[in-house]
Amino acid sequence: AHQRFSSTFNEIRENFKKVFSMLFREDDFCDLILEEHPDDPLNHKVEIIAKPRGKRPTNIEQLSGGEKTLTAIALLFAIYLVKPSPFCILDEVDAPLDDANVGRFANLIKEFSKNTQFIVITHNKKTMDYCEVLYGVTMQETGISKLVGVKLDTAENLVS
Amino acid sequence: AHQRFSSTFNEIRENFKKVFSMLFREDDFCDLILEEHPDDPLNHKVEIIAKPRGKRPTNIEQLSGGEKTLTAIALLFAIYLVKPSPFCILDEVDAPLDDANVGRFANLIKEFSKNTQFIVITHNKKTMDYCEVLYGVTMQETGISKLVGVKLDTAENLVS
Amino acid sequence: MYLSELQLHGFKSFANKTAVKFDSGITAVVGPNGCGKSNIVDALRWVLGEQRTSMLRSSAMQNVIFNGTSSKKALGMAEVSLTIENDKAILPVEYTSVTISRRLYRSGESEYLLNGTVCRLRDIIDLFMDTGMGPGAYSVIELKMVEDILSDKNNDRRRLFEEAA
Amino acid sequence: MYLSELQLHGFKSFANKTAVKFDSGITAVVGPNGCGKSNIVDALRWVLGEQRTSMLRSSAMQNVIFNGTSSKKALGMAEVSLTIENDKAILPVEYTSVTISRRLYRSGESEYLLNGTVCRLRDIIDLFMDTGMGPGAYSVIELKMVEDILSDKNNDRRRLFEEAA
Ligand SMILES: Nc1ncnc2c1ncn2[C@@H]1O[C@H](COP(=O)(O)OP(=O)(O)OP(=O)(O)O)[C@@H](O)[C@H]1O
Numbered sequence: 013a014h015q016r017f018s019s020t021f022n023e024i025r026e027n028f029k030k031v032f033s034m035l036f037r038e039d040d041f042c043d044l045i046l047e048e049h050p051d052d053p054l055n056h057k058v059e060i061i062a063k064p065r066g067k068r069p070t071n072i073e074q075l076s077g078g079e080k081t082l083t084a085i086a087l088l089f090a091i092y093l094v095k096p097s098p099f100c101i102l103d104e105v106d107a108p109l110d111d112a113n114v115g116r117f118a119n120l121i122k123e124f125s126k127n128t129q130f131i132v133i134t135h136n137k138k139t140m141d142y143c144e145v146l147y148g149v150t151m152q153e154t155g156i157s158k159l160v161g162v163k164l165d166t167a168e169n170l171v172s
Numbered sequence: 173a174h175q176r177f178s179s180t181f182n183e184i185r186e187n188f189k190k191v192f193s194m195l196f197r198e199d200d201f202c203d204l205i206l207e208e209h210p211d212d213p214l215n216h217k218v219e220i221i222a223k224p225r226g227k228r229p230t231n232i233e234q235l236s237g238g239e240k241t242l243t244a245i246a247l248l249f250a251i252y253l254v255k256p257s258p259f260c261i262l263d264e265v266d267a268p269l270d271d272a273n274v275g276r277f278a279n280l281i282k283e284f285s286k287n288t289q290f291i292v293i294t295h296n297k298k299t300m301d302y303c304e305v306l307y308g309v310t311m312q313e314t315g316i317s318k319l320v321g322v323k324l325d326t327a328e329n330l331v332s
Numbered sequence: 333m334y335l336s337e338l339q340l341h342g343f344k345s346f347a348n349k350t351a352v353k354f355d356s357g358i359t360a361v362v363g364p365n366g367c368g369k370s371n372i373v374d375a376l377r378w379v380l381g382e383q384r385t386s387m388l389r390s391s392a393m394q395n396v397i398f399n400g401t402s403s404k405k406a407l408g409m410a411e412v413s414l415t416i417e418n419d420k421a422i423l424p425v426e427y428t429s430v431t432i433s434r435r436l437y438r439s440g441e442s443e444y445l446l447n448g449t450v451c452r453l454r455d456i457i458d459l460f461m462d463t464g465m466g467p468g469a470y471s472v473i474e475l476k477m478v479e480d481i482l483s484d485k486n487n488d489r490r491r492l493f494e495e496a497a
Numbered sequence: 498m499y500l501s502e503l504q505l506h507g508f509k510s511f512a513n514k515t516a517v518k519f520d521s522g523i524t525a526v527v528g529p530n531g532c533g534k535s536n537i538v539d540a541l542r543w544v545l546g547e548q549r550t551s552m553l554r555s556s557a558m559q560n561v562i563f564n565g566t567s568s569k570k571a572l573g574m575a576e577v578s579l580t581i582e583n584d585k586a587i588l589p590v591e592y593t594s595v596t597i598s599r600r601l602y603r604s605g606e607s608e609y610l611l612n613g614t615v616c617r618l619r620d621i622i623d624l625f626m627d628t629g630m631g632p633g634a635y636s637v638i639e640l641k642m643v644e645d646i647l648s649d650k651n652n653d654r655r656r657l658f659e660e661a662a
């Protein structure tokens with residue numbers, strides 16, 4: 013079991029480095045470290061190292077809200093890729109991201125959509141631009157949801 | 173001490189109803205309930221009731237991300253108003269809100285700004301429209317923050 | 333293998349029968365706060381066999397049935413159906429597409445259906461074995477998970493790693 | 498009473514001396530992820546006497562000093578100054594405005610200043626007694642608090658109510 017955890021950990025670490033480099037820039041550094049506890053071998057913690065662009069944060073807590081979210085998205089994807097499902101649902105994960113990072117996030121989805129079907133819930137107009145199909149959900153009748161198929165310009169009215 | 177907690181609780185409850193009605197609509201219902209534990213009088217919990225527009229959520233967990241955020245903002249403001257500081261800082265609390273709710277949130281700030289100075293951190297262009305002064309923070313030089321005073325149209329370039 | 337259609341009837345805010353046809357690439361779902369977008373995600377989890385009410389933002393399973401508004405009475409049943417295209421023959425090859433359905437009545441009685449025939453949850457789990465789909469499969473990414481993996485309060489990271497192993 | 502200016506030098510990502518002049522109404526602070534906006538909030542908390550490093554997203558107090566980048570060396574001191582206008586004579590009337598400053602050196606030595614004169618944190622706390630300002634005063638609203646008050650995991654709600662009482 014420890015063997016299998018180790019190989020899974022290494023695979024996740026590989027994926028994390030790859031996805032992180034797609035979401036951040038080339039000179040950004042990241043890593044995953046398994047803290048071994050010699051006295052408690054079954055309970056090591058996983059440490060996340062993320063250092064964007066020449067910055068030297070002592071740990072990920074020092075990173076900004078958006079930087080942390082992007083790092084977490086990279087790690088969640090890295091784990092997902094070990095046993096990928098045919099589809100992946102993203103519920104408003106782009107909310108803390110600025111426009112440039114939304115673009116990188118959307119490009120990541122586009123890249124992975126060759127092998128994975130995505131359903132993306134968002135309030136962000138830039139994210140919507142990257143999606144082939146747009147559905148609007150409305151609640152004209154109090155408390156009752158209704159679906160409408162939507163073209164992009166209509167979507168902008170729909171989200172207000 | 174129990175007396176003072178009770179009167180503070182009632183004041184917060186009054187404030188909560190008032191602020192909630194500014195953020196939601198007229199037929200939306202809210203309340204705060206102090207769950208008394210006869211066997212543990214020092215440890216009652218505060219329960220939040222929020223029922224937007226004809227919906228009947230059994231508890232606030234059933235509400236959507238945006239509805240919960242708006243309810244929490246109303247409660248945090250209600251508590252703040254008991255012992256108001258001369259200034260209030262809002263750090264990206266509008267991120268989960270759609271355009272209509274951002275508008276209500278911004279109107280709330282505008283209303284309270286008669287007596288309170290606000291510093292609002294945001295990525296949202298609609299929120300920016302309501303602010304008198306806009307500062308942009310940039311990081312041209314790696315890892316070093318720089319401040320620029322900004323007019324609204326420049327701000328739109330600044331956030332990407 | 334991809335999802336082609338999700339049908340909701342009486343599930344949370346979807347009081348009326350609604351069909352969502354997904355694109356095989358990227359489908360966006362947009363709309364104002366509280367209109368029902370995350371309820372669609374809950375419906376997907378639910379029809380794939382999710383039993384943990386906490387994952388469905390509910391304290392009791394019956395809470396997923398449309399509970400009425402000031403203008404419409406509560407319904408007695410929730411039903412969700414998901415149609416999956418078997419284009420890569422990952423599922424047994426006799427199926428070109430598979431429709432799984434789940435129903436829940438106010439009484440607490442519930443049913444699962446496979447292509448319209450009543451079956452057990454076990455049959456659905458067996459069908460999706462090794463496809464990466466089904467209860468517990470890791471297919472939803474939301475901000476709550478972002479916070480949990482960053483704060484790592486309950487050794488969440490390690491738990492996620494172990495589930496992938 | 499309102500904040501007129503915040504000066505940062507060597508505090509987190511503000512390696513160079515920076516002055517932020519606030520509007521007496523609503524001032525917006527915008528910019529890309531990671532550019533330093535929340536660091537300004539941390540600076541405000543810090544100069545008002547915040548001692549809890551967890552509220553400053555730091556594991557040790559010295560972490561608020563600019564820790565260098567690949568192109569600029571770390572600094573040896575962090576200094577933040579806040580100027581408050583006493584327009585409503587809430588503070589003792591001889592002050593038209595008050596400037597409080599806080600300095601921290603890598604050695605761990607720190608200083609507080611009131612209108613340029615070294616003083617103790619106690620003097621600053623006494624000055625702001627009953628004004629609603631100062632350490633522990635409730636002036637920042639952020640999404641983390643939104644989550645805490647909703648989940649109420651550690652009876653956070655009750656604690657906030659008691660602090661207001
Ligand atoms: N059983 C139910 N019956 C009727 N309405 C329900 C039921 N369960 C939840 N709801 C309603 O559904 C709404 C939540 O919808 P949902 O979470 O899908 O919103 P959303 O579109 O994701 O919004 P946001 O953008 O704020 O995240 C709530 O207003 C809630 O009252």
Ligand SMILES: Nc1ncnc2c1ncn2[C@@H]1O[C@H](COP(=O)(O)OP(=O)(O)OP(=O)(O)O)[C@@H](O)[C@H]1O
Binds near residue numbers: 533535536
């Ligand atoms: N002591 C320090 N020295 C240098 N840089 C630091 C220090 N502490 C934090 N930083 C850097 O400051 C950045 C965080 O800035 P901040 O949290 O203010 O961003 P933000 O503008 O709020 O972004 P977001 O929109 O994502 O919330 C991080 O990249 C971090 O590495």
Ligand SMILES: [Mg+2]
Binds near residue numbers: 103237238
């Ligand atoms: Mg939602």
Ligand SMILES: [Mg+2]
Binds near residue numbers: 076077078534535
């Ligand atoms: Mg921030």
